Amino acid sequence: MTTTAVAGHPVDVNEEGFFLFPDQWSEDMAPEIARAEGIPELTERHWQVIRFMREQFEKHGSGPTVRVLGKTSGVSVKELYELFPKGPAKVAAKIAGIPKPRGCI
Amino acid sequence: VSKRIVILGSGTGGTLAANRLRRHFDEDAVDITVIDQDDRHVYQPGLLFVPFGLAHPDEIVRPRASQLRHGITYRQAAIDRVDLETDTVHLLDGSTVTYDVLVVATGSSLATGETEGLTGPAWMERVFTFYTLEGASALAGAFARFDGGRVVVNVVDMPIKCPVAPIEFCFLADWYFTERGIRDNVELTYVTPLDAVFTKPIASQRLANLLDEKGVEVVTEFNTALVDGEGRKLVSYDDRAVPFDLAVVVPLHSGANYVGRSPGLGDELDFVPTDEHTLQAKAKPNVFALGDATNLPASKAGSVTHFEGEFLVENIAHYLANEPLKAAYDGHANCFIETGFQKALLIDFNYDTEPLPGHFPGPVGLPLLKESRLNHLGKLLFQWVYWHSLLPGRDIPGIGSSMPCAGKQRGREQVRREAMR
Numbered sequence: 001m002t003t004t005a006v007a008g009h010p011v012d013v014n015e016e017g018f019f020l021f022p023d024q025w026s027e028d029m030a031p032e033i034a035r036a037e038g039i040p041e042l043t044e045r046h047w048q049v050i051r052f053m054r055e056q057f058e059k060h061g062s063g064p065t066v067r068v069l070g071k072t073s074g075v076s077v078k079e080l081y082e083l084f085p086k087g088p089a090k091v092a093a094k095i096a097g098i099p100k101p102r103g104c105i
Numbered sequence: 106v107s108k109r110i111v112i113l114g115s116g117t118g119g120t121l122a123a124n125r126l127r128r129h130f131d132e133d134a135v136d137i138t139v140i141d142q143d144d145r146h147v148y149q150p151g152l153l154f155v156p157f158g159l160a161h162p163d164e165i166v167r168p169r170a171s172q173l174r175h176g177i178t179y180r181q182a183a184i185d186r187v188d189l190e191t192d193t194v195h196l197l198d199g200s201t202v203t204y205d206v207l208v209v210a211t212g213s214s215l216a217t218g219e220t221e222g223l224t225g226p227a228w229m230e231r232v233f234t235f236y237t238l239e240g241a242s243a244l245a246g247a248f249a250r251f252d253g254g255r256v257v258v259n260v261v262d263m264p265i266k267c268p269v270a271p272i273e274f275c276f277l278a279d280w281y282f283t284e285r286g287i288r289d290n291v292e293l294t295y296v297t298p299l300d301a302v303f304t305k306p307i308a309s310q311r312l313a314n315l316l317d318e319k320g321v322e323v324v325t326e327f328n329t330a331l332v333d334g335e336g337r338k339l340v341s342y343d344d345r346a347v348p349f350d351l352a353v354v355v356p357l358h359s360g361a362n363y364v365g366r367s368p369g370l371g372d373e374l375d376f377v378p379t380d381e382h383t384l385q386a387k388a389k390p391n392v393f394a395l396g397d398a399t400n401l402p403a404s405k406a407g408s409v410t411h412f413e414g415e416f417l418v419e420n421i422a423h424y425l426a427n428e429p430l431k432a433a434y435d436g437h438a439n440c441f442i443e444t445g446f447q448k449a450l451l452i453d454f455n456y457d458t459e460p461l462p463g464h465f466p467g468p469v470g471l472p473l474l475k476e477s478r479l480n481h482l483g484k485l486l487f488q489w490v491y492w493h494s495l496l497p498g499r500d501i502p503g504i505g506s507s508m509p510c511a512g513k514q515r516g517r518e519q520v521r522r523e524a525m526r
Contacts, residue, residue, distance in 0.1 A: 067357065071373050081328075
């Protein structure tokens, strides 16, 4: 665990940069995290996914997988990859300030 | 007044739950009905061996009804939906069954239609799965005719049943082509959506080393968008391509279809949201679930189902007696991982503790995370244990339902994590 600063706020992240405490996140941090992930500007479509990730996390305690995102977020898997080319579930989780999706076992 | 327990599904979970419940309750106190749509109980761990001629399809299938104890009603019918409000199961033939307690044990189903191209013209010709009896049998024929080229083993996405099975498949393929003297003509590639070979770090590293030693190439973070059977390639959503001459694909998994037709019962993938420790479904207090049908963050594996069985039965008894449930299940799982050449690894873990090296179940026992002949024999013997001990719902001597720690080497990281809880 390390403490870093995002948009001027101190936050705790794991070794891969995922938030450990989603409560430390606020919307003004998203653009800065996105730029570090190679997404220069967040469009309304990006925000649709980011807000959906937050809702899902609050409901289920874990971020959704790409497949669940494609079925339920209103954004197709193909478009999800256009929005977050490095991997929608992980990158959108990071920008949304929720822990790394635990995947499955 | 006698109570009625209805169990949906007569695979590993439904069968062992029914048998355990039957032993627990007197026949005049509780009526037990099990419903499934066919009479073929497949020993699923055996599917891994069929493509390599190490098991014959007939050897791993038995009738469902004969695995159930006396005093259990078996009904062969397809399920239309469950009405949670009226505690009623609607069957496709139009009849209904009411229950006091419902146990959902209908496992998972393969969503082959969700992946573009998977069931196209090359399906069962050049593109196969070993997750069905038909697929595993067809693959046996294709492997016997195969004399060289690129074999790709692809997991489309998690969750899947027995997450180590595709890796075991790679190990066995390496052994099989070596035995046939054509290993040098075969390129083996394992293609996974994960960022590593497996989800648990220590086991993942061990398995990655083994794949490397056996000359299996690994492609990670590959989310399959298209299986192009005619173009002989897998294509990912981020436009990478992996060419193949023969593809072995583990399709997407969902819960049973009727779950999706039962308002409130399942999640977006038709798995049943279930309490991790009590096995009570989130939908309603008189609904319980076990095995692959649940959304638990545990492996979809027979060992998990077996360990859940004991706690499921206890909690159904508590529920019927109006007592509080016990949050007892710890996510315990263990599996033999066949590594080829008559050897296997063993891993043992739960929700909180990843697979660790050491011995199981105690300091003198089977080696963990280490190849050995003893583990291979264990895996072979397990088929007997499955039919004669696990399905009848008996505890396996020396192996408790909660995870043992005695024989394990615990890393510094593990000790730290335990201290933080």
